Amino acid sequence: MTVNISDPLGLLAAQNGISDPLPEEAKAAAATRLTSPQVAASIGEPVPIVFCRQVSGSGGVFVSPRATEGRYENAASTNVLTVSLMLVLSEGNLPTLPIKDVFQGACRQGTWAQAYDRRAGTWTPGNAIGTTTLAGATIWNCPFYCGTSGRYDNMTTLSYINTFDDADTRWERQVHVFVRNGMQVTRILDDTLGSSNNFIDLALYLIRQSNQISETLIDTTGMTAAANFTNTNNFFFNGEFSNSTNLESWLTTTGNYFLLRLVQSEGKYTFKPRVVVNADHTIKTDRVEYDYEFTEEHLLPDGFEIDYIPFADRQDIVYDMMWRQQPDADIGFARSTQVKYDGLADSGPYEQHDLSAFCCYEDHAVKVAAYKLAVRRYVTHTLRIKVRPGIHSSTLEVGDICRVYLRRETAVGNPDFHDYLYEIERIEKTTGGACIFTLTHFPIDDLQRSLVAREVERATGPGTNIDVGRSDYTCDENDDDDETSLASEGVDYPAFDAPSFAETATEIAASTDPNDTVNNPLARGVTGDLEGQEAERGGRKNIISVTSNDEDELEADLNTDVVSYLVTPPNPGEKLTVSDSDFTCEGVVDWYRIHKDTGARELVRRSTKDSGTGNYELTLTTADMDHYIQAIGRCGDPSTASGFGPGQLLGETPVVPVNYNVYTTIIQTSGDSDDTASYRTYQGPAEIRYHPTKCINCNGQTTNCSNEEARPTYQVTNAWNPTTQGHPQCGSYETGGLAFSDLVRVDHCSLTQQQIDDAIEIPFVQSYSLYTTLDCD
Amino acid sequence: MSRRAQSQFLRIFDTSTTHVRWQSYYVNQTVTLDSNSWVFMPFAVNGITETGASGGQALSVEIPATNSVVEQVETALNLSRFVEIQIYEFDSMDDQNAPQTDQTLIAKFTGQLLSVSGNFTRLELELGSALAPVGAQVPPRKYNSYLIGAPLRL
Numbered sequence: 001m002t003v004n005i006s007d008p009l010g011l012l013a014a015q016n017g018i019s020d021p022l023p024e025e026a027k028a029a030a031a032t033r034l035t036s037p038q039v040a041a042s043i044g045e046p047v048p049i050v051f052c053r054q055v056s057g058s059g060g061v062f063v064s065p066r067a068t069e070g071r072y073e074n075a076a077s078t079n080v081l082t083v084s085l086m087l088v089l090s091e092g093n094l095p096t097l098p099i100k101d102v103f104q105g106a107c108r109q110g111t112w113a114q115a116y117d118r119r120a121g122t123w124t125p126g127n128a129i130g131t132t133t134l135a136g137a138t139i140w141n142c143p144f145y146c147g148t149s150g151r152y153d154n155m156t157t158l159s160y161i162n163t164f165d166d167a168d169t170r171w172e173r174q175v176h177v178f179v180r181n182g183m184q185v186t187r188i189l190d191d192t193l194g195s196s197n198n199f200i201d202l203a204l205y206l207i208r209q210s211n212q213i214s215e216t217l218i219d220t221t222g223m224t225a226a227a228n229f230t231n232t233n234n235f236f237f238n239g240e241f242s243n244s245t246n247l248e249s250w251l252t253t254t255g256n257y258f259l260l261r262l263v264q265s266e267g268k269y270t271f272k273p274r275v276v277v278n279a280d281h282t283i284k285t286d287r288v289e290y291d292y293e294f295t296e297e298h299l300l301p302d303g304f305e306i307d308y309i310p311f312a313d314r315q316d317i318v319y320d321m322m323w324r325q326q327p328d329a330d331i332g333f334a335r336s337t338q339v340k341y342d343g344l345a346d347s348g349p350y351e352q353h354d355l356s357a358f359c360c361y362e363d364h365a366v367k368v369a370a371y372k373l374a375v376r377r378y379v380t381h382t383l384r385i386k387v388r389p390g391i392h393s394s395t396l397e398v399g400d401i402c403r404v405y406l407r408r409e410t411a412v413g414n415p416d417f418h419d420y421l422y423e424i425e426r427i428e429k430t431t432g433g434a435c436i437f438t439l440t441h442f443p444i445d446d447l448q449r450s451l452v453a454r455e456v457e458r459a460t461g462p463g464t465n466i467d468v469g470r471s472d473y474t475c476d477e478n479d480d481d482d483e484t485s486l487a488s489e490g491v492d493y494p495a496f497d498a499p500s501f502a503e504t505a506t507e508i509a510a511s512t513d514p515n516d517t518v519n520n521p522l523a524r525g526v527t528g529d530l531e532g533q534e535a536e537r538g539g540r541k542n543i544i545s546v547t548s549n550d551e552d553e554l555e556a557d558l559n560t561d562v563v564s565y566l567v568t569p570p571n572p573g574e575k576l577t578v579s580d581s582d583f584t585c586e587g588v589v590d591w592y593r594i595h596k597d598t599g600a601r602e603l604v605r606r607s608t609k610d611s612g613t614g615n616y617e618l619t620l621t622t623a624d625m626d627h628y629i630q631a632i633g634r635c636g637d638p639s640t641a642s643g644f645g646p647g648q649l650l651g652e653t654p655v656v657p658v659n660y661n662v663y664t665t666i667i668q669t670s671g672d673s674d675d676t677a678s679y680r681t682y683q684g685p686a687e688i689r690y691h692p693t694k695c696i697n698c699n700g701q702t703t704n705c706s707n708e709e710a711r712p713t714y715q716v717t718n719a720w721n722p723t724t725q726g727h728p729q730c731g732s733y734e735t736g737g738l739a740f741s742d743l744v745r746v747d748h749c750s751l752t753q754q755q756i757d758d759a760i761e762i763p764f765v766q767s768y769s770l771y772t773t774l775d776c777d
Numbered sequence: 778m779s780r781r782a783q784s785q786f787l788r789i790f791d792t793s794t795t796h797v798r799w800q801s802y803y804v805n806q807t808v809t810l811d812s813n814s815w816v817f818m819p820f821a822v823n824g825i826t827e828t829g830a831s832g833g834q835a836l837s838v839e840i841p842a843t844n845s846v847v848e849q850v851e852t853a854l855n856l857s858r859f860v861e862i863q864i865y866e867f868d869s870m871d872d873q874n875a876p877q878t879d880q881t882l883i884a885k886f887t888g889q890l891l892s893v894s895g896n897f898t899r900l901e902l903e904l905g906s907a908l909a910p911v912g913a914q915v916p917p918r919k920y921n922s923y924l925i926g927a928p929l930r931l
Contacts (some may be wrong), residue, residue: 040929047914047924068925088925091918125929148926153923172931209917212908214889216792216859244913265827267836267861267887269906327896389781393866393883426828427882429864431821433781438828497926504923 014258030324030356032064034106037172041066041088047155048242049205050090053197054180054328057211059238060361061324062178062332065089065158069149071356072142073128079137079166084123086147087158087175090240093117095195096485099478101180102160105173106331107475110162115490119149119498121159123490138167148226149496157182159489178331182238186221188227197236199258200227203251212247213269222263229273230258232281233367239358251583257274257368259456263398272399274371275453283457290421292392293386293403300434303386304406314376316345320352329480330468335360337382337461339369341377341522352691362461370459371399374452375564378443383422389433400424401442403626421448563631563651570620570653577649578616578631580609586637587644589616592630594654604629615632620656629653732763782869785822786815787838788861789853789890796858797849803875810876818846822862825884835905836862838888839860842900850900853890861905862886882886 045066052061069086093116102112113120125146164171178765181195185205189198196202200223207213230236235258259269276284318340326332334356338515340346353372355365396402406418422439431437443451473480562582565574578589591604605626607616618629630652637645779911784802788795799818800808807816820840838860840846866882867880895901920928 026858034835038931039923040931042928043920043922045920047918049916065931066837068920068928070931072931077910085929088920091916143929143931145927145930147929150925151923153924154918205916206915211917212914213861214857217887217889217906241916245915246909246912247914248908250915263828266885267904267906269908307823389866389883426826428824428826430824431783433783496829499922499926501923504921551848738848 014158022539025352025462026354028322028324028336028354028356030062030334032062032176032333032688033104034174036174037699038085041067041068045240046244047088047091048240049092049202050094050179050240050675051196051202052179052182052238053195053236053534054197054238055197055236057238058326059197060178060180060326060332061238061240061358062146062176062282063089063180063240064174064176067147067175069125069126070143070148071118071123071146072130072140074130074132074140076130077133079132079134079140081129081140081142081164081166081168081171081172081366083160083162083164084121084125084141085160085175086119086121086149087160088152089156089158089177089179090113090183091155092185094179094183095181096176096488096734097158097179099482099484099486100329100480101178102158102159102478102486103176103178103331104162105170105176105475108478108480109475109510110160110175110477112161112486113159113489114486115152115157115488116221117152117154117315118157118492119152119496120157121489122489123148123159123161123184124496130764134166140171149493149498151493151498157490158486168633176331188224189231196421197629199230199235199237199254199260200224200225200239202237202307203255204355205248205272206241207269210247213583217268219265219268219270222265222268222272226260226273227279228270228281229345231259233259233283234361235259235364236361237358238324238360248716254358257353257359259368261399265398275456276401276450284452285449285454285457286441288444288453289419290403291400292396293405294387294392294437295405296407298387298390298392299389299406300386305384306381307383308381314380315349316646317373317376318348318350319369319372320350321369322352322356323359323362323365324356325362325465326360327465327468330470332360333468335466336364337366338367339366339373339459342372362463363459365460366459367456371452371456378451379441380443382425382442383420383435383439383441385439386434386436389435393429393433393435396424396427396437398424398427402437402439404439528757561651562655563629565653570659571656572620572622572624574620576618576620576629576631576653577613578633580614580616583616583633583650586635587633587635589650590620590632590634590647592632594630595627597626601630624656625659626655628655653693663771695747780868780870782867782873784808784865784867784880785818785820786863788817788863789849789858790861791840791856791858796853806874808875822864825862825864825886834925835891835903836888838862838902839895840900840902842895842898844902850890850893850902854893857889859887860890860902862904882927885918 018484025689048063048065050061050063052059055062057576059412060504065087067085067087072081074081094114097112099112100108102108102110104110114120125148127142127144127146128570129140131379153324158177159177160175162171185196185201187194187196187198187201188204204218204223208215208219237258248262255271256274259274261274263270263272276288278284285475318338320338322334322336324332325335337648338350352364353368355368359365383404390403401421401423403421404418408416410416421442421444423442424437425440426438428438439515443520447453557581562578563576564579565576567574570576583589586609589607591607593602593604605618607618609615610617616631616633617633622627631650632647633650634644634647636643784800784804787797787799787801789797795813798813798815799820800810800815801818801820803817804819805812805817807814808814809815818840820838823837823839840850852858862885864882864884865876865880867877871877886904889906890902891905892903893900894903918924
């Protein structure tokens with residue numbers, strides 16, 4: 001049974017961003033305190049990413065870097081305090097900052113240096129506060145744990161040095177930096193290395209650096225289109241990314257504030273605009289054409305499910321959009337702009353959205369609010385339809401616009417119609433062919449123009465810059481128009497006491513021992529003869545180890561070596577036997593022939609106990625060559641259909657070798673092929689030829705091979721025993737009788753060279769006896 | 778009567794090499810598609826979903842647990858290889874000995890092999906991306922002792 005469970009349609013509004021997340025009332029991210037104490041970096045905190053790019057005097061971000069090293073010393077006579085701080089500005093390489101953009105507290109002060117991939121400044125961290133001769137001097141309460149140095153790989157670092165008169169309380173204040181152009185990445189739109197304010201560039205950087213999504217699963221074409229959309233509509237990212245968060249959550253949430261939707265199409269990730277766009281990536285405000293029309297012809301039974309947006313998500317509301325006003329020559333500050341429909345929700349409710357961490361364009365924040373307001377006002381429902389397969393299966397994709405036009409019979413002769421445009425949120429293509437489309441209402445006006453897109457396009461902020469409210473610039477020691485670059489000054493390891501990689505990391509070497517192979521169960525120690533034989537033969541793999549319980553005699557290992565034969569390896573003609581003393585039950589022995597290479601198994605014979613010997617027997621034939629023989633004993637078991645119980649291995653032979661000199665066949669001794677009576681079974685070579693023309697006949701006499709009676713009738717075995725048989729090869733030849741020879745024994749015979757040359761070696765037979773068979777006549 | 782038929786093709790690959798091409802429609806045949814040979818393997822895909830919402834993007838494939846499949850799947854899992862699924866639609870009344878030239882690609886999915894489970898005879902592969910919906914992953918780098926040593930304590 002298959003149970004098909006889909007997401008409840010009611011969740012769609014939250015999943016696709018129609019519903020707002022739970023409002024969070026908190027101060028704007030950009031509302032930083034300027035005179036707070038300096039903050040130090042801590043092990044485990046994220047390395048911040050300063051991502052911004054100033055365009056036409058707009059953009060940039062004001063950040064408060066954390067210190068990792070410090071030095072504090074005072075002058076003996078004046079008690080003037082010199083504070084030196086080493087600060088991490090950002091991951092990556094940032095363009096060199098001008099002196100006008102570095103602050104302590106709210107004031108442009110200090111001597112600065114900037115470095116990349118190294119420690120900035122050359123001073124040594126430590127507390128060198130000493131005694132002073134100044135009467136009534138302040139006791140500087142400076143830190144004693146001033147830090148050691150580090151490698152600062154792929155980081156932009158700053159060195160800050162400033163002096164403070166006796167009793168000056170400003171020495172502890174936080175250092176700030178206005179970064180106009182942030183970390184450099186290869187921008188997707190112009191394929192150039194440089195600072196970027198495009199959200200897609202940051203998203204791609206995070207995706208790649210976090211190794212969460214493989215490059216193969218990124219839809220670069222879609223990402224480029226999304227980058228063009230944000231760029232064209234002035235949705236820029238100018239911010240510092242320093243709070244640890246979930247990547248998917250961040251991409252989705254922050255993407256919403258750029259009117260982008262994170263989608264996965266064909267398994268690949270990309271962003272798509274939340275509003276319809278023109279080819280030039282501007283928001284499309286004219287007639288929208290739909291890509292497909294679904295009618296009742298397409299709908300499958302029970303294939304229509306509708307869910308209306310709840311009241312809470314449709315109520316008129318005031319959006320409090322927070323963003324950051326970022327003056328070119330001063331410290332940025334948080335702004336808010338309220339966005340609502342004219343004459344509606346005059347007294348709330350209010351909902352706050354904080355874009356101040358990255359948004360420094362008022363129109364950007366206002367357009368996001370306009371989108372949210374329009375969705376609340378116009379998008380009334382979501383829909384899920386299940387339709388039969390069709391051309392839409394291959395043409396529609398997420399984000400496309402479709403029309404659902406269904407006839408509803410509400411009264412005789414007066415049909416009603418469900419006729420709306422929808423944006424496709426989700427497509428399920430089932431193996432049965434049916435497609436399930438999850439759709440969001442796409443509201444249009446009478447001219448078929450997108451209501452949401454038009455309101456987003458029209459929305460602009462008041463466009464008024466509020467004065468920064470600064471009344472005193474006397475604390476500035478550096479000019480606010482000083483474009484001088486910070487000094488490029490720093491030191492590399494090992495100039496300072498920075499730990500080495502070996503001191504801070506452990507790399508476990510991967511094993512190169514072949515015995516550690518994890519997928520080889522034989523390497524883990526397989527027990528038992530059966531496994532050993534199989535392993536030796538190499539025919540089977542992954543044998544599970546068999547452990548025996550020898551203490552229980554009923555589970556003790558069986559003797560699996562009770563098949564006996566005369567010669568090892570046995571040859572065709574050999575008789576295999578299993579003694580009834582080894583297989584004591586009343587049963588049968590199944591003899592299997594198993595090919596040495598393929599493992600193909602074939603039942604040769606089921607033998608019962610021989611009435612004469614009491615043994616179970618099998619005589620090998622030439623068909624057994626290249627096979628090994630396995631004896632499986634089965635005791636009688638009347639409870640089974642076959643009458644015999646499960647098999648147990650009694651033994652196996654080695655592979656029977658190929659030996660064409662020894663075989664069993666039938667030879668015709670009569671010239672009449674129909675004279676079956678003259679056929680005679682015999683065992684031995686087809687002919688025994690000791691000379692090119694001379695053979696041995698049935699009676700062991702020499703005869704011409706062309707004679708019919710030259711058929712051999714001798715049995716050749718491998719059991720020749722020179723001690724008992726002498727040297728029949730030689731002797732028999734000399735007596736004119738049994739005369740054939742192998743090349744070894746020729747040396748002992750009184751043969752002519754011609755006879756030696758003519759002697760026939762019978763291959764593969766290592767030794768043999770020749771004697772007259774009983775039925776030779 | 779519908780004449781619509783669907784065939785499924787599965788490919789395991791990495792950035793430089795395609796390691797296996799299987800198809801499940803042409804029984805006991807090796808067919809050619811896109812100038813490549815696709816060997817028969819009776820796998821089944823549970824359907825493909827394209828969505829803008831988080832969650833639901835995983836896809837599962839059932840496949841026989843033969844030695845070659847187990848070997849390929851284990852390797853793909855260990856080496857983070859990719860699996861591509863293609864579903865084609867064609868007219869079942871036309872020739873079915875090989876992929877038809879005018880068949881239509883109706884669905885495609887590429888993902889990493891996220892997990893494998895099953896029994897002795899059958900494996901179920903879950904395809905998707907490693908983008909985890911929980912846990913903090915960004916910013917990707919954190920301050921550590923190698924980078925900043927023992928930092929200043931204020």
